[in-house]
Amino acid sequence: xxxxxxxxxxxxxxxxxxxxxxxxxxxxxxxxxxxxxxxxxxxxxxxxxxxxxxxxxxxxxxxxxxxxxxxxxxxxxxxxxxxxxxxxxxxxxxxxxxxxxxxxxxxxxxxxxxxxxxxxxxxxxxxxxxxxxxxxxxxxxxxxxxxxxxxxxxxxxxxxxxxxxxxxxxxxxxxxxxxxxxxxxxxxxxxxxxxxxxxxxxxxxxxxx
Amino acid sequence: xxxxxxxxxxxxxxxxxxxxxxxxxxxxxxxxxxxxxxxxxxxxxxxxxxxxxxxxxxxxxxxxxxxxxxxxxxxxxxxxxxxxxxxxxxxxxxxxxxxxxxxxxxxxxxxxxxxxxxxxxxxxxxxxxxxxxxxxxxxxxxxxxxxxxxxxxxxxxxxxxxxx
Numbered sequence: 001x002x003x004x005x006x007x008x009x010x011x012x013x014x015x016x017x018x019x020x021x022x023x024x025x026x027x028x029x030x031x032x033x034x035x036x037x038x039x040x041x042x043x044x045x046x047x048x049x050x051x052x053x054x055x056x057x058x059x060x061x062x063x064x065x066x067x068x069x070x071x072x073x074x075x076x077x078x079x080x081x082x083x084x085x086x087x088x089x090x091x092x093x094x095x096x097x098x099x100x101x102x103x104x105x106x107x108x109x110x111x112x113x114x115x116x117x118x119x120x121x122x123x124x125x126x127x128x129x130x131x132x133x134x135x136x137x138x139x140x141x142x143x144x145x146x147x148x149x150x151x152x153x154x155x156x157x158x159x160x161x162x163x164x165x166x167x168x169x170x171x172x173x174x175x176x177x178x179x180x181x182x183x184x185x186x187x188x189x190x191x192x193x194x195x196x197x198x199x200x201x202x203x204x205x206x207x208x209x
Numbered sequence: 210x211x212x213x214x215x216x217x218x219x220x221x222x223x224x225x226x227x228x229x230x231x232x233x234x235x236x237x238x239x240x241x242x243x244x245x246x247x248x249x250x251x252x253x254x255x256x257x258x259x260x261x262x263x264x265x266x267x268x269x270x271x272x273x274x275x276x277x278x279x280x281x282x283x284x285x286x287x288x289x290x291x292x293x294x295x296x297x298x299x300x301x302x303x304x305x306x307x308x309x310x311x312x313x314x315x316x317x318x319x320x321x322x323x324x325x326x327x328x329x330x331x332x333x334x335x336x337x338x339x340x341x342x343x344x345x346x347x348x349x350x351x352x353x354x355x356x357x358x359x360x361x362x363x364x365x366x367x368x369x370x371x372x373x
Binding site: 093094095096097098099100101125127146171172173174175190191192194195 | 282284285286313315316319321351353354355356357358359360361
């Protein structure tokens with residue numbers, strides 16, 4: 001009887017140890033992951049060949065943060081200028097291959113839906129030396145050259161004022177925010193989206209009141 | 210018999226606990242806190258006054274790629290290494306590997322030239338003074354996966370060259 005009790009106690013202790021080890025291990029891995037992500041943002045590897053959903057922004061359903069930037073022609077552009085319109089705010093960079101793939105689609109969508117009140121704003125996340133006017137001018141000229149080469153006829157806005165910061169940081173590109181006529185972000189997408197999925201999001205922005 | 214079974218059970222539990230606690234990668238694979246990492250410290254031994262080749266081996270995190278040294282698209286940022294000027298060490302030339310063609314899933318016609326997995330860069334050096342030199346170096350790269358890109362990054366590392 002005593003021996004049986006001893007065996008039961010040993011088994012219970014062993015099982016409790018396994019559960020404890022599992023919980024501790026899980027907590028440690030969570031803490032390590034949080035630490036790594038905090039110290040060095042790492043793009044999550046996507047091994048699928050599809051252009052599947054990576055993630056969307058936590059800003060969906062909220063009013064889009066306003067920004068005022070200067071376009072390549074020197075005109076001030078604010079998001080609030082487009083009140084009552086559906087706007088696709090597309091964060092991109094000249095060094096971003098997937099961004100380049102999207103550009104012809106953005107041009108096409110803009111031309112197709114412009115009459116319905118749709119606009120695209122392309123915010124460039126290329127490095128800009130705000131404190132060095134000569135360098136800044138060269139960097140803006142490079143963006144302008146790229147925009148001309150790729151026939152970007154929508155407003156292209158070098159992000160001198162860190163608009164990306166107010167949109168959650170934008171740590172990987174491209175990143176798109178679809179803003180309804182009421183100024184609320186109705187959809188978003190991080191990474192290269194499928195063309196049909198982009199169009200669906202534009203239509204969603206257009207029908208929002 | 211029962212004691213033997215008990216011992217066997219205890220041993221099994223110990224192994225399980227050990228496996229649970231073991232040092233596992235938070236991302237589920239090898240330890241990769243960086244997108245690109247040196248696979249080994251760079252240490253080279255060269256005869257003083259003569260040329261030698263040092264090989265720098267890097268590994269790109271699984272599922273990601275970085276542009277090769279000669280991207281097909283001139284707008285993309287090439288992978289490159291710079292060394293701080295160091296007295297007595299002369300870098301004669303660099304040999305970067307050729308990139309592999311890579312097409313984005315949603316645009317098969319847009320070909321990139323990239324490094325994935327492990328790649329090695331060779332540099333030919335001449336060291337004129339005997340002794341060990343530690344040369345600060347920087348790898349600049351820009352990484353993407355099949356759908357999105359991260360901003361360009363610079364990874365500092367050192368090369369230790371001993372001339373005898």
